Structures are given as C-alpha cells and as structure tokens.
Amino acid sequence: MSAPLVEVRDLAVRFPVRGGWLGRVTGAVHAVQHVSLDVARGETLALVGESGSGKTTTGRAILRLLEPSAGTVRFDGIDLATLDARALRTLRRRMQLVFQDPYASLNPRLTVGEAVSEGLVVHGLARGRDADARVAALLEEVGLRPEFAARRPHELSGGQRQRVGIARALAVAPEFVVLDEPVSALDVSVQAQVINLLARLQRDRGLTYLFIAHDLGVVEHLATRVAVMYLGRIVELAPTASLFARPVMPYTQALLSAIPVADPGAPRERIVLAGEPPSPAAPPPGCVFHPRCHHPARDAACTRLVPPLEEKAPGHWAACLKQPPTRVDAATQRAAGGTAAPDFVLPIAALRSRGRAGTAP
Amino acid sequence: MTAPAEPLLALRDVRVRIPVAGGAIVPVDGVSLDVHRGEIVALVGESGSGKSLTALAILGLLDATARLEPGSRVLFEGADLAALREPALRQVRGRRIGMVFQEPMTALNPVLTVGAQVAEAVTAHARVPKAEAWARAVAMLAQVGIADAPARARQYPHELSGGMRQRVLLAIALVNAPALLVADEPTTALDVTIQAQLLDLLRAAQRERGASVLLVTHDLGVVAETAQRVVVLYAGQVVEEAPVAALFAAPLHPYTAGLLAAMPRAGGGRRELATIPGTVPTPGAWPAGCRFAPRCPHAWARCTAEAPPLHDAGDGRRARCHLVKEPARRAQVHAPAAGAEA
Numbered sequence: 001m002s003a004p005l006v007e008v009r010d011l012a013v014r015f016p017v018r019g020g021w022l023g024r025v026t027g028a029v030h031a032v033q034h035v036s037l038d039v040a041r042g043e044t045l046a047l048v049g050e051s052g053s054g055k056t057t058t059g060r061a062i063l064r065l066l067e068p069s070a071g072t073v074r075f076d077g078i079d080l081a082t083l084d085a086r087a088l089r090t091l092r093r094r095m096q097l098v099f100q101d102p103y104a105s106l107n108p109r110l111t112v113g114e115a116v117s118e119g120l121v122v123h124g125l126a127r128g129r130d131a132d133a134r135v136a137a138l139l140e141e142v143g144l145r146p147e148f149a150a151r152r153p154h155e156l157s158g159g160q161r162q163r164v165g166i167a168r169a170l171a172v173a174p175e176f177v178v179l180d181e182p183v184s185a186l187d188v189s190v191q192a193q194v195i196n197l198l199a200r201l202q203r204d205r206g207l208t209y210l211f212i213a214h215d216l217g218v219v220e221h222l223a224t225r226v227a228v229m230y231l232g233r234i235v236e237l238a239p240t241a242s243l244f245a246r247p248v249m250p251y252t253q254a255l256l257s258a259i260p261v262a263d264p265g266a267p268r269e270r271i272v273l274a275g276e277p278p279s280p281a282a283p284p285p286g287c288v289f290h291p292r293c294h295h296p297a298r299d300a301a302c303t304r305l306v307p308p309l310e311e312k313a314p315g316h317w318a319a320c321l322k323q324p325p326t327r328v329d330a331a332t333q334r335a336a337g338g339t340a341a342p343d344f345v346l347p348i349a350a351l352r353s354r355g356r357a358g359t360a361p
Numbered sequence: 362m363t364a365p366a367e368p369l370l371a372l373r374d375v376r377v378r379i380p381v382a383g384g385a386i387v388p389v390d391g392v393s394l395d396v397h398r399g400e401i402v403a404l405v406g407e408s409g410s411g412k413s414l415t416a417l418a419i420l421g422l423l424d425a426t427a428r429l430e431p432g433s434r435v436l437f438e439g440a441d442l443a444a445l446r447e448p449a450l451r452q453v454r455g456r457r458i459g460m461v462f463q464e465p466m467t468a469l470n471p472v473l474t475v476g477a478q479v480a481e482a483v484t485a486h487a488r489v490p491k492a493e494a495w496a497r498a499v500a501m502l503a504q505v506g507i508a509d510a511p512a513r514a515r516q517y518p519h520e521l522s523g524g525m526r527q528r529v530l531l532a533i534a535l536v537n538a539p540a541l542l543v544a545d546e547p548t549t550a551l552d553v554t555i556q557a558q559l560l561d562l563l564r565a566a567q568r569e570r571g572a573s574v575l576l577v578t579h580d581l582g583v584v585a586e587t588a589q590r591v592v593v594l595y596a597g598q599v600v601e602e603a604p605v606a607a608l609f610a611a612p613l614h615p616y617t618a619g620l621l622a623a624m625p626r627a628g629g630g631r632r633e634l635a636t637i638p639g640t641v642p643t644p645g646a647w648p649a650g651c652r653f654a655p656r657c658p659h660a661w662a663r664c665t666a667e668a669p670p671l672h673d674a675g676d677g678r679r680a681r682c683h684l685v686k687e688p689a690r691r692a693q694v695h696a697p698a699a700g701a702e703a
Contacts (some may be wrong), residue, residue, distance in 0.1 A: 050552035051523070157640045158408075187407035188579065189637035192623035196633050214552065217582070221625035221634065260582030262624055264605045268586065272561065273554050275508060276522050304542035 003077065004038035005176055005208050006062065007227070011035040011071035012062050015056070017281060029281045031057045032232045035071070036309070044209040045200065046219040046240075049229035050255075054278050059178045059212050063095055064088065075120070075176070093123045096169035098162075100181035105165055106153040112139070112164050113149030119172040138167040142197060159190035163197065170201065178210045182219060195222060216259050228252045231288040232280055233310055234296055238316040246346060248318035251289045257348045271346055287321065295345060297322040301338030368395035369573050370419070370437050370541055376412050376430035381645065387430075388644035389414050393671075395594045396541065401567055401574040403584040403605070405620075409641045415544045415594070418443075420460055421450040437550035438540065456486040459534030459572075461527070463546040463624055468530055469518040475531035476502065476514025482533045501532040505562055524555035531559070535566055542566060545577040550638060560587050581624060590677075593617050594625045594654040596642055599671055603678040613680035615657045615694075651682070658693040659684065 012033050019026035032054040039045045047055045060066040064072050064080050073080045075095060076348075083091060099105040106115055116135045120126045126134050136146040142163040153161055161183060169177055179198065183191040195218060201207060213219050219226060219240070226243045228236040228251070236249040247253045254271040261268070273292045278284055284291050290302040307319040310327060321328050324342040370677055389411040396402045398435055405414075406412040417423050419435050421442060421495035429435075435442040438457060442450060454460070462468050479498035483489055487498070503510040505528040518526055527547065544563065548556035564587065566572045575586060584591055584605065591608045593601040593616065601614040612618040622635035641654045642648060648655050654664040663683055672685040684691045 008420065050554065089464060152606065159640055187641060188581070188620055189407060189623050190640060192625075192634040192636040192637075199633070216553070217625040254554060258554045258558075260556075260586045262581045262585045262609065262621065262626060264585045264609050266585075270557060272558060276555065277522055 001042060005041045005076060006039040007074040008035060008037050008062060009072045011061055012069050013057050013066055014069040030232055032281060035234055037227055037237060039208055039210055041208055042206055044211050044222055046211045046213055046223035046226045047229060048213055048216060048219055048226060051275060053229040055212050055229050056180055059180055059210055063097055063178055085172050089344060093172045094174050095176045096174040097178045098165050098169050102183050108153050112151050116167050116171050123172050125172060138171055143165045158186050158234040159193060162186060162194050176208045180212045231277060231283050233288055236318040242316050248312050248323050249320050250293050250295045254347050271347060286352045295322045297340035298342050299340045301333040301336040304336040339350040369398045370396040373434040375418055375433040375607040377418055377427050378430050379427045386645040388597050389418060392591045394599060396573050396575050398573055399567060399571050399588060399625055401588045402577060404577045405573060405584055405587035405591055407579055407641050409643055411597040412432055412577050412594050413545050416543050419543060455482055456537045457539050457541045458656045459539040461530050461534050461544040461547045463549050469526060471518055474515050474517055479532050479536055484535050486537055497536060501536045505532045506558060524551050527551060527559060531562060538570060540573060541573055542574045544574060563587060596647050597644060598681060600681045607678060613674055613678060613685060614682050615659050616653045
C-alpha cells in the first residue's frame with residue numbers, strides 16, 4: 001500500500017474559555033485530543049459523531065483553517081506546521097473544503113461563474129476566456145447547464161447551490177476534499193443526487209475524501225472506513241462493513257442502534273443511553289464514555305484509565321478496556337480499582353444482521 | 362388496528378392562501394386527512410410540500426398574511442377550529458391540543474425558568490394554586506426524562522442542552538394531558554441518540570395516555586419506527602395515504618416509491634442511489650396536470666393533461682395517481698426507476 005495522503009498524529013485543539021466580566025482566560029475546552037488517523041489515497045474516511053464530538057474541529061484543524069495546539073498533520077509527506085504562509089497557500093490548492101450550508105458559503109453578490117472561477121484566478125491557474133471555459137466544463141461536470149454561470153446564489157435551489165459549492169472546490173483540481181456535512185441540509189430526493197455526484201467525482205478524479213457527517217445511513221453508503229468521535233476523541237476506527245456489522249466500542253453500539261430503520265417490520269433492539277454527553281469543557285476522567293456506558297464489565301478501572309485506541313481485529317481499532325483483546329492487562333486494571341474481567345459484548349449484533357436481511361435488493 | 366368511526370381530528374379540504382406580489386399562492390391546496398384516537402399519523406413531505414403550514418393551520422397559528430380559504434374545515438372534538446376565533450382557539454391550544462416544534466431555543470421564553478414555563482401552561486387552562494402547578498410541572502419534567510427535575514426546573518433555557526430544551530417543550534405540550542399532540546420535526550435538530558429518547562417519549566405518550574399524535578417529518582426512518590399511518594404531501598396536496606407497513610412494502614405513488622428508493626440504507630453497499638430527477642416545485646410554480654409528472658419516470662400524456670384525483674385503492678390506502686386505475690399500465694411500471702440524475 002502506498003503512503004497515506006494525509007497523516008494525522010496526536011492532534012489536539014484547545015479553545016480558551018473566558019470568564020468573569022473582564023473576559024479573562026479561565027480555562028480551556030479540549031475540543032479535540034489525541035486524534036491520530038491516516039487517510040489513504042482514493043478512500044473516503046468518514047468522521048462521525050454527535051454535536052460536540054469534535055468532528056468539524058478535526059476537519060478544520062487538518063486543513064489548518066484552525067491552529068492545532070498539539071500534534072502534526074502531514075499532507076503527501078509534508079508537515080504542514082513547517083510551511084510559511086506562502087507555501088501553505090500553495091499547498092491549499094490541493095486540499096479543499098465543501099461546507100454544509102452552500103447558501104452561507106457562497107458570496108451572494110458574486111455570480112456562480114465568479115464564485116467558481118475565484119480559486120482559478122487566486123491560484124493563477126486560468127483567467128479571462130480560459131477561466132470561463134473551465135467554469136463551463138466544471139458546471140457541466142457537477143450537473144449544471146453552462147448558463148448557470150450568470151446566476152446568483154439566491155436564484156438557485158439548495159441542491160443546485162451545493163453543486164456550485166462542489167464545482168468551486170474542484171476548480172483548483174484538489175486531491176483531498178473535506179466534505180463537512182455536504183448533504184445534511186438537502187431534501188431526501190436531492191440528497192441522493194448529490195451523493196451520487198460525489199461518488200462519481202471521486203471515481204473520475206481519483207479524489208480522497210474526509211467525509212464529516214452525522215447521518216449514518218449516508219456514511220454507510222459512501223465511506224470506505226469510519227472514525228467515530230466522542231467528546232473530542234476517536235473511540236473507534238474501522239472499515240465500514242466491519243464497523244456496522246461488529247461495532248466494538250459501546251458508544252458506537254449505542255449510536256448504531258439509535259438509527260431509525262426505514263423498515264416498519266424490522267425488529268428493533270435499542271441501547272438507550274442514559275442522559276446526555278457531558279460538556280467538552282469538563283470531560284470525565286478515564287474513558288470519556290464511562291458515565292453512560294452499558295458494558296456489563298464496566299468498573300472503577302474505566303473511571304481512571306484512558307483506554308488506548310488499539311487494534312481489536314485486523315484493521316478494526318477501538319478504545320475500550322473491557323472489549324478484549326487489550327494491552328491494558330488484568331493486573332493494571334485491578335491496580336486501578338478494576339473488579340470485572342474484560343469480556344466481549346455485542347448487544348446489537350442480532351439487530352444489525354436481521355435488519356439487513358429484508359432491505360438488501 | 363381498527364380505527365373507530367369518528368376521527369379525533371379531521372381535516373377537510375384545507376387550503377392556505379398567501380398573497381404575494383401580483384396574486385396569491387396556495388401552498389396547502391385541499392388537504393384532507395384523519396387522525397384517530399390513540400393513533401400516531403406521520404405527515405411526510407420535503408421542503409415546500411406544505412406540511413408545516415398544514416400543522417400551523419390546524420392550530421390556528423398561521424402568520425398574519427396567510428389565510429385559510431373558505432370551505433376549509435378543521436374538525437376536532439366536535440368543533441370546526443377553522444371557524445373559531447382566537448380566544449376560543451387559545452382554549453383548545455395547549456389544553457386539548459399540545460404542540461412541539463423543531464426549534465427549542467426560539468420556542469422557549471429566555472427570561473423565565475423552564476419550570477415556570479411548564480407551570481404557566483397549567484395555570485393558563487385551569488384554576489390551580491401556584492404550588493400545585495409547580496409540583497405538576499416538576500413531575501412532568503421528570504416524566505419526559507429530565508434527571509434531577511426539581512433542580513432543573515429552576516434553570517433558564519440557555520442553561521440546558523438542545524435535547525433537554527426539546528424535552529421541556531414536550532413537557533409543556535403534555536402537561537395538560539391533551540387528546541392530540543402536533544409535533545413538527547420535533548427531533549430534526551437533535552443528535553440520533555437523543556432523537557431515539559424523544560421518539561420513545563412520543564410512543565409512551567400514545568401508549569400510556571392514549572394521546573394521538575400528528576408527527577410532521579421528512580425522515581422516513583422516523584416514520585417507520587413511530588407511526589401507524591402515513592400521509593405523504595407533495596406540492597401542497599396529499600399524494601398518498603396508507604398504513605405504515607403497506608406504504609413501505611409497496612408504495613402506490615411514484616413519488617413515495619422514489620423517496621424510499623433514494624434513501625441510503627443498511628446493506629445497500631456503494632451502488633448508485635436511485636434519484637428523483639429535478640427539484641420540488643415551489644408554490645406558485647406548480648405544473649399543470651399531475652404536479653409530480655415532470656419528475657415522474659412513469660408519466661405519459663394523460664398525466665400532464667389531467668390532474669389525477671386522490672383515488673381510493675382499498676385497505677385504507679389512497680393515491681393521487683392515474684396508475685391506480687390503470688392496472689395494465691401499472692403492472693408494466695411496477696418497479697421504481699433507478700439511476701436517473703438531474
């Protein structure tokens with residue numbers, strides 16, 4: 001296998017917390033901690049998690065739209081932290097971002113043609129008639145007629161605006177695209193068109209995607225691998241089929257079991273989580289998920305030891321002290337107050353296999 | 362389930378008209394539907410279908426420019442809400458009909474504690490001592506799954522998470538034990554694990570209190586898991602109505618079939634998703650004939666020439682499609698088309 005296009009090691013992003021009427025910095029929110037992942041060339045790595053999990057922050061820190069407080073990001077072997085502003089700007093051409101809300105991300109005063117050609121001009125890739133021709137070709141590639149170049153964002157539907165957002169990102173011929181909830185704001189019938197478009201563009205252009213999403217149905221459809229985030233950490237990272245069939249981390253199990261299934265006859269088995277995620281400003285010690293965890297072997301060790309993200313099955317990484325195999329051995333767990341031995345549980349296995357049976361064509 | 366003869370809520374030919382420059386649009390155009398006692402009915406549609414306006418019309422909450430057209434009837438517990446004036450409507454709203462909307466932050470008063478807002482819902486409709494209203498409010502907050510309700514009741518909306526605020530709204534909606542709950546996208550802004558908790562609460566309200574629910578949503582997964590019956594809206598009209606199992610097993614309207622096929626789902630792999638070409642037409646730009654015809658893979662000349670009525674298809678099913686009465690043609694196009702892209 002060739003070297004990954006993107007390598008992230010121990011990434012952390014802290015936001016200062018200001019308090020009091022003077023607005024002094026009184027603490028920090030660890031929005032993202034100890035995030036390590038690789039994105040292989042040509043794959044779609046999905047980053048999933050609920051609000052406050054840090055998935056959007058991670059995507060922006062990888063693109064260096066946010067300054068990480070620790071860790072490294074290498075793109076095609078180049079450590080982004082070593083680049084000066086000018087070199088970073090040059091490299092940015094190869095990494096693009098598509099936003100969730102295409103309306104907010106398009107300048108209302110620019111025509112579609114101006115918005116799409118902006119990157120071409122900034123990066124000195126084309127100008128004048130040449131740029132116009134490139135814009136027409138890009139619009140066609142995303143399924144819009146060339147005359148759309150003269151329109152403004154308010155004249156477009158949500159789906160058309162998202163196509164423009166995609167054309168704009170593709171204009172500079174990037175290799176890596178961070179898709180931040182690109183279809184969440186779209187109606188179901190239009191969402192399917194954009195999902196197909198993203199898949200086709202990836203095939204045609206050999207693109208690598210980091211796909212940030214909360215809709216797990218869409219993720220299962222598009223992703224090669226999935227990283228699950230909870231309270232700023234990656235708690236599971238696995239090939240898509242493996243993650244959905246055999247989720248290891250108890251949080252992932254609960255998350256998958258909560259997805260509504262569009263099949264009224266499907267048997268439902270749900271792990272209902274108690275309460276809500278704690279605030280990222282005050283994450284629990286030990287395993288960040290322990291206060292809500294349903295694992296029968298959960299014990300005091302979970303409240304004290306941070307579980308490492310370790311390989312539980314080939315290519316399938318998860319962070320849980322109680323799901324074997326684990327290199328945090330029984331003696332270490334006992335020393336931290338643990339009383340229960342690790343014991344693999346997969347409470348929703350039956351649900352997933354039965355749920356699938358009826359829906360496959 | 363067998364439905365009793367008299368529905369709890371019956372909409373008959375509901376039309377909402379909104380004046381615009383140079384004329385008027387009718388974004389809800391002749392909607393009729395029933396909600397029976399103890400039943401959860403899903404009202405499904407994409408943006409611009411008229412589903413939220415229909416919900417607001419039931420509650421008499423249309424904004425000042427929108428009007429119910431004469432002939433629209435909203436029959437509820439023996440009264441026509443469409444004919445009631447605001448003071449009388451207020452007695453129905455919040456007492457006999459509870460309501461929950463998508464945006465929990467804007468629906469709550471930022472300067473009142475959440476407990477006070479639930480208690481206010483009690484005292485607005487009954488002469489109850491303050492202490493008792495407060496006790497009922499706290500009990501209701503506990504019932505909708507708010508841990509440590511006595512303390513939470515003293516907090517302000519901004520101190521609560523989105524999921525927690527949505528629970529408070531549900532508590533306000535349910536505290537007077539209404540016969541009907543109208544919930545417009547109640548879980549759309551929430552994370553999936555919190556959504557699961559909220560949907561459990563809706564089902565519990567139905568099971569334990571016998572409440573009926575009209576659930577307005579665009580999410581077919583939520584529909585499959587929550588509703589007994591489904592009404593599908595497209596371009597301001599009901600295009601299909603069916604018991605939930607029948608609708609998912611064999612949709613009659615090509616629009617419903619297209620929506621179901623367009624959903625990415627478990628086990629689907631990375632195949633191309635089926636799509637519905639084009640976009641939902643906006644009110645005022647509805648095509649002649651069948652409003653879905655320009656996007657329909659099965660449309661023929663009759664579809665653009667003649668608007669289909671909402672045909673009765675038996676077994677509690679209705680569909681606004683000429684194919685219902687054309688068995689030969691219907692057999693030919695049984696499978697929904699796949700792969701078309703706009």
